[in-house]
Amino acid sequence: MVKIDGENLSVDDVWAVAVEGADVELADAARKRMQGSRKVLLRLVEGDEPVYGVTTGIGEFAGVRVDKKFAEEMQMRIVRSHAVSNGEPLSPEIVRAAMLLRANSLAKGFSGVRVELVERLLEFLNEGIVPVVYNKGSIGASGDLTQLAQMSLPLIGEGEVFSSGERLPAIFVLRRKRMEPLSLSYKEGLALINGCQVMTGxxxxxxxxxxxxxxxxxxxxxxxxxxxxxxxxxxxxxxxxxxxxxxxxxxxxxxxxxxxxxxxxxxxxxxxxxxxxxxxxxxxxxxxxxxxxxxxxxxxxxxxxxxxxxxxxxxxxxxxxxxxxxxxxxxxxxxxxxxxxxxxxxxxxxxxxxxxxxxxxxxxxxxxxxxxxxxxxxxxxxxxxxxxxxxxxxxxxxxxxxxxxxxxxxxxxxxxxxxxxxxxxxxxxxxxxxxxxxxxxxxxxxxxxxxxxxxxxxxxxxxxxxxxxxxxxxxxxxxxxxxxxxxxxxxxxxxxx
The missing domain is CATH 1.20.200.10 (Fumarase/aspartase (Central domain))
Structure with missing residues (x-):
């Protein structure tokens, strides 16, 4: 069992999870930090100051204000719009490594996402659900955006996954596992895709x-x-x-x-x-x-x-x-x-x-x-x-x-x-x-x-x-x-x- 807290993950741990299939759990200290940053984010959203990627658009659209009533829907759209990687599927080991690294980064407690989001990533790892992610399309700056977006689609019941040796629609596997698709909340779409976890994995x-x-x-x-x-x-x-x-x-x-x-x-x-x-x-x-x-x-x-x-x-x-x-x-x-x-x-x-x-x-x-x-x-x-x-x-x-x-x-x-x-x-x-x-x-x-x-x-x-x-x-x-x-x-x- 590998326990992640955002602070102490080693390359040996990555190998254990990604290649050898070790289970993963979230440390209690990480939960507390995540909950603390989430509370701050919610207070900021209720204020009048724009929050990049939450109440504004992203990239060149950073100057466009987004009505708060659409702020959560925008997170779903961020994942969908960015999922345009191409090429051949990455090996399951690399995708599992990327999922683990994304979860560990969010567990550090500076991203403002819900604990449930990291728990779902870990649930995918422990259940052997591997998103289909292509090997091309990243330019390695705002992150491996297209690939991490494709990796994130199954969390919301979209895209495809490998499960039990089969390539299947994600929604089918979620239903078979009795898992409900997530509805992303403030900043969570952006937090899932903003980083270089594929190349680092x-x-x-x-x-x-x-x-x-x-x-x-x-x-x-x-x-x-x-x-x-x-x-x-x-x-x-x-x-x-x-x-x-x-x-x-x-x-x-x-x-x-x-x-x-x-x-x-x-x-x-x-x-x-x-x-x-x-x-x-x-x-x-x-x-x-x-x-x-x-x-x-x-x-x-x-x-x-x-x-x-x-x-x-x-x-x-x-x-x-x-x-x-x-x-x-x-x-x-x-x-x-x-x-x-x-x-x-x-x-x-x-x-x-x-x-x-x-x-x-x-x-x-x-x-x-x-x-x-x-x-x-x-x-x-x-x-x-x-x-x-x-x-x-x-x-x-x-x-x-x-x-x-x-x-x-x-x-x-x-x-x-x-x-x-x-x-x-x-x-x-x-x-x-x-x-x-x-x-x-x-x-x-x-x-x-x-x-x-x-x-x-x-x-x-x-x-x-x-x-x-x-x-x-x-x-x-x-x-x-x-x-x-x-x-x-x-x-x-x-x-x-």
Missing amino acids: IGAVVVMRARNLLDSFLRISALTIEVLGGKQEPFDDRIHKVRPFQGQLFVAKRITELLSGSSLTDTKRNGKVQDAYSIRCLPQVVGAFFDVLEYVGKIITVEINSAVDNPLIFPEEEKILSGGNFHGEYVALALEYLTLVLADLSTFAERHINRLLNPALSGLPAFLTADGGLNSGLMLLQYSIADLVAENKLLSHPAVVDSIPVSADQEDHMSMGGTSARKLVQVLENTETVVAAQLIAAAQAVEFVEKNSLSPAGISLYEKLREMVKPLDKDRVLYRELENVTEALRDGRFRSV
Whole structure:
């Protein structure tokens, strides 16, 4: 059970709810804060001063007063009018993450919405009701407006949802679950859609998957070093203590641990006194990846525990203030940074594969096959992943450097973080496949060295892979095996070896 209070949600909690299906409940302290800001909002609505998005229009219509008798109806219209995302449905995990983050932000107590609204979001999560939300249409400034509006439609009995594996009209599922559609009250339509919870939810899920990927990559790289007869000297902690980046120190220590007990290292077959950069500089390169991932995780953690809609209500002072916490620049830049890391990781892994397959570099049979010529071995595995690495380079162009003004230039700078998030997911998936390919190649290389000389960690990883992929004694179709190993890598099955 995950309890939300607007203050203490972690990316691990997001993973637990979004991916693993943990239940969620609202903390009592959050209820009290929400009730306090709601009372202030109701008093302000009864006054004569205009309240943005409550008794005025929104965006360019901020100067248009709305009669109080239409103020609640306007909230329903805000959700309907903004629900124009496009593309393909986001995965249920991402939508669940966005719902959780939206609920947690509202639970912080600065939005003025009713407790019932957050409780309904949590009820959807706990009942396995997932709104259909498309993956395109956000420009990441006033929030993921179109996507969060589509996410909110089922709360009022409109739109579509996934439930029990079916895509159904929301009203049908609500009736089946004996849940009444909500009628939105003051500010609630605006509060539901004003924030970057979709792109931030993607960021939180990708951070968790990237942690798993980097951990698995270290194990696979250690096995690669072993079969190539690489040197242990570059991982000596004395080298790294004089350039003490935390990630670099961690990677050097981890590789040393993984290589412990190996009789294959320091047996370089080409006679060179130093290994290539992709082996020797692994702590300096992959350590930087770990440090960037930690930085991105911190940005995401701050964002998921922030009040991000507009205006915000400060109950103790009975003030309502307009600002721009909905702007996604922090998150967009962090997502672009993580995209660069994952793209570079794919390049690094491809270089490892190249060293394994090239006999001039490995001292092993060409393309890791016996009877080369009759057999092509893993030759085309490199071709396949080279396409993914090339695509990653294209996707690394930052969307955040562009901005398309909207709403009659009232909203004249956008983070374009929705595009950043979408690119990030594709780069992550590509890189997971590249690293899976490296594991297949490293395990095949084991067939040409003395298995008993592997480290315990290397033997364990090799045996785990061999449960899924048998040795390549002659050419066979490999695409299913690549898919299966990628899925196992994604599920963390090689992280726990």
